Structure formats: structure tokens, C-alpha cells
Amino acid sequence: MLIGKFVLYTPTDDEKTRMTNLSNCNTTDVVPALVTNEFGGELLNLRVFYDGSVVGVWNTSVQHGKEPGQWFYHDEYEKLVEEVSDLTKEVKAKVKSGTEKLKEELGIENKKVDANITSNGDITDTTIKNPDK
Numbered sequence: 001m002l003i004g005k006f007v008l009y010t011p012t013d014d015e016k017t018r019m020t021n022l023s024n025c026n027t028t029d030v031v032p033a034l035v036t037n038e039f040g041g042e043l044l045n046l047r048v049f050y051d052g053s054v055v056g057v058w059n060t061s062v063q064h065g066k067e068p069g070q071w072f073y074h075d076e077y078e079k080l081v082e083e084v085s086d087l088t089k090e091v092k093a094k095v096k097s098g099t100e101k102l103k104e105e106l107g108i109e110n111k112k113v114d115a116n117i118t119s120n121g122d123i124t125d126t127t128i129k130n131p132d133k
Contacts, residue, residue: 001038002035002038002044003035003036003037003038004034004035005034005035006032006033006034006035006074007032007033007035007044007046007071007072007073007074008030008031008032008033008071008072008073008074008076009030009031009032009033009046009048009059009062009070009071010029010030010066010067010068010069010070010071010072011027011029011031011048011050011068011069012068012069013068015027015057015069019050019052019054019057023050023052023053023054024052024053025050025051025052025053025054026050026051026052027050027051028051031048031049031050031051032048032049033046033047033048033049033059033062033071034046034047034049034056036058039061042063042064043061043062043063043064044061044062044064044071045058045059045060045061045062046058046059046060046062046071047059066080095117
């Protein structure tokens, strides 16, 4: 039974905008929610808590999941954070490896290279400097 326990809730963009504009609340991608009723364990009524002047917002018949407008357990959130952290480390390692390989191919191993990489992988605003400058 989940009634009386806290779960995590992912507000929709509309909910975040409404809480920010109408209630002067600080909104985040994940907020705590108190279970007030449950229907079969996957469908819950929640009292959602935002950081601000609103005491709690009632959300009814909320589905379990990780999409906006859904609830999930704390341990699911911790696992998701860990997965994102692992992916971030993997991306950073690939970027570093690719940068070193590119510097070697260009014959500029002893130079400092600054570049911006866009979300789709394009490299922009590249500058090459001597390391002592």
C-alpha cells in the first residue's frame, strides 16, 4: 500500500509554467508527491509539492512512468541519475579521445585546441593556441 508515502512526480511543461507564473514557485523537473489514494498500484492520486507558496496541488489518476505528468519511485530516480552520469562520462571520454586523435592527425599535439560542439556533433568556433598562452 502506497497511501501516505512519498513518490516523485515529473511536472508537465504547462504545470511548471503555471506554478512559476501564477504561484511564484520554483519548479524543477522532479518534485515530491504524497500518495492520497491508489488504484491497483500503478494509478495514483497525488498531492504534488512545489518549492514556493503553494502548499500542494492535487493530481488525480496519475500513471506510473518517467514521462511528464507521471510518478515514479525514488530508487528509479537514483538509477536514472546514475545512468545519465555514466552516459556523460562516456561522452566526455569519447570527445577527449577524438580531440587527441584529431590533434595528432593535424600535427598539433602540443597545442591547445578550443572548440564548441553542437548537440548534433558539429564543431564550431575552433581556435588553436600555444599551451603557454
